[in-house]
Amino acid sequence: xxxxxxxxxxxxxxAESTWNVIVREGLENAxxxxxxxxxxxxxxSLRHYFPSQSDxxxxxxxxxxxxxxxxxxxxxxxxPPLEMFQEALSEVLPIDEDRKIEMEVWLVFSAKTLVDRxxxxxxxxxxxxxxxxxxxxxxxxxxxxxxxxxxxQHAEVIRLHALIDGLATHHILHPNTVTNKEMILTLRYHLxxxxxxx
Amino acid sequence: xxxxxxxxxxxxxxAESTWNVIVREGLENAxxxxxxxxxxxxxxSLRHYFPSQSDxxxxxxxxxxxxxxxxxxxxxxxxPPLEMFQEALSEVLPIDEDRKIEMEVWLVFSAKTLVDRxxxxxxxxxxxxxxxxxxxxxxxxxxxxxxxxxxxQHAEVIRLHALIDGLATHHILHPNTVTNKEMILTLRYHLxxxxxxx
DNA sequence: ATATTATTAGTACAATTGTATCAAAAAGGG
DNA sequence: CCCTTTTTGATACAATTGTACTAATAATAT
Numbered sequence: 197x198x199x200x201x202x203x204x205x206x207x208x209x210x211a212e213s214t215w216n217v218i219v220r221e222g223l224e225n226a227x228x229x230x231x232x233x234x235x236x237x238x239x240x241s242l243r244h245y246f247p248s249q250s251d252x253x254x255x256x257x258x259x260x261x262x263x264x265x266x267x268x269x270x271x272x273x274x275x276p277p278l279e280m281f282q283e284a285l286s287e288v289l290p291i292d293e294d295r296k297i298e299m300e301v302w303l304v305f306s307a308k309t310l311v312d313r314x315x316x317x318x319x320x321x322x323x324x325x326x327x328x329x330x331x332x333x334x335x336x337x338x339x340x341x342x343x344x345x346x347x348x349q350h351a352e353v354i355r356l357h358a359l360i361d362g363l364a365t366h367h368i369l370h371p372n373t374v375t376n377k378e379m380i381l382t383l384r385y386h387l388x389x390x391x392x393x394x
Numbered sequence: 395x396x397x398x399x400x401x402x403x404x405x406x407x408x409a410e411s412t413w414n415v416i417v418r419e420g421l422e423n424a425x426x427x428x429x430x431x432x433x434x435x436x437x438x439s440l441r442h443y444f445p446s447q448s449d450x451x452x453x454x455x456x457x458x459x460x461x462x463x464x465x466x467x468x469x470x471x472x473x474p475p476l477e478m479f480q481e482a483l484s485e486v487l488p489i490d491e492d493r494k495i496e497m498e499v500w501l502v503f504s505a506k507t508l509v510d511r512x513x514x515x516x517x518x519x520x521x522x523x524x525x526x527x528x529x530x531x532x533x534x535x536x537x538x539x540x541x542x543x544x545x546x547q548h549a550e551v552i553r554l555h556a557l558i559d560g561l562a563t564h565h566i567l568h569p570n571t572v573t574n575k576e577m578i579l580t581l582r583y584h585l586x587x588x589x590x591x592x
Numbered sequence: 593a594t595a596t597t598a599t600t601a602g603t604a605c606a607a608t609t610g611t612a613t614c615a616a617a618a619a620g621g622g
Numbered sequence: 623c624c625c626t627t628t629t630t631g632a633t634a635c636a637a638t639t640g641t642a643c644t645a646a647t648a649a650t651a652t
Binding site: 219220221222223224225300303304306307308309310311312319320323324327348351354355357358359360361362363365366368369370373374378381382385386389 | 417418419420421422423498501502504505506507508509510517518521522525546549552553555556557558559560561563564566567568571572576579580583584587
């Protein structure tokens with residue numbers, strides 16, 4: 197039997213190198229050669245793990261969604277509901293350096309989504325997952341009778357979802373104008389605005 | 395004197411061809427050759443108007459912002475204030491096919507902004523212009539005593555701005571999940587939520 | 593008509609691209 | 623030790639890239 201390399205671990209390492217190159221030089225300069233160099237591999241070796249650049253990009257984008265998903269699932273959901281919702285939603289915000297990299301990569305791939313069928317499918321799936329999570333949050337707020345009366349729940353789902361992604365995008369593109377703190381406070385402000393006066 | 399071509403008109407035509415190629419095949423496939431072909435020009439001829447691809451891309455992105463700006467400035471601002479604000483804000487939403495193309499191009503260039511200094515500057519300038527416009531809207535709502543009491547005006551500016559761009563992005567990336575109508579209705583819903591009960 | 597000059601088109605070139613191929617290297621099981 | 627098979631690295635190749643260069647073209651003012 198030959199040398200054994202944990203296939204999936206290696207793929208993840210390569211995907212992270214892909215993130216680095218994309219963040220540093222942009223998607224259009226993320227050639228297989230640069231990514232291989234970033235991962236300290238030869239092109240041939242990289243190709244052994246990813247038969248094509250398309251596969252590599254798809255996996256790299258998938259890794260972002262997986263990381264976010266695992267973080268959300270790994271949370272302890274006990275405590276005041278509003279706090280919990282704020283925390284859960286913060287997982288799709290670029291609140292620290294790691295998340296910022298992930299969100300930046302996600303944004304870049306999202307743009308590519310418009311002309312790449314494979315990425316488009318992944319993008320849609322993740323979008324629907326987040327949408328479902330937000331629906332759950334609004335529903336739960338309602339069940340707990342925290343929600344203001346006379347709110348349009350469907351509209352609130354769309355609004356919260358758009359707000360989250362808008363805040364994330366703004367902070368990534370204009371971190372000095374929409375600061376980390378403003379991003380978080382605005383989310384909190386919005387959640388509070390949904391709830392009844394105490 | 396030689397053949398005279400309206401320089402700026404020609405540049406605009408080329409920039410629109412650039413949009414087409416970007417929408418159809420993506421930014422990474424928007425080579426000067428493809429753009430020249432789309433514009434029915436030779437590469438050498440295109441180069442006569444744009445010395446480099448970078449110049450072409452910058453001009454093409456600028457054209458988007460100029461189109462939007464002119465549309466906003468060209469509006470008649472008489473009528474119920476809320477209607478007017480909705481209309482003005484709708485100019486940065488992809489509410490029809492033309493605007494959809496523009497916003498899609500803007501989104502793609504925005505991603506490139508992260509690794510392109512020239513585009514970054516333009517992006518920031520436009521962002522601040524829109525931000526300023528939104529501040530004006532919130533301020534005016536307050537002056538007219540339409541605004542709910544006890545609202546945090548600074549937070550409302552950030553929130554509305556993020557909401558607009560979030561809605562636009564969602565509709566461009568997932569038009570079937572966030573429909574045109576939902577986008578518009580959600581904006582209206584939000585604006586109404588800012589205002590006092592009648 | 594002709595001279596002038598913006599405009600156009602064609603070709604060239606070095607660099608980079610994704611992918612293919614194939615042999616060398618490495619390591620664990622017998 | 624040796625065989626087997628994964629892993630690696632190097633080279634090659636056709637295609638495409640942005641840009642440069644140069645000569646032909648076309649239209650206008652005199």
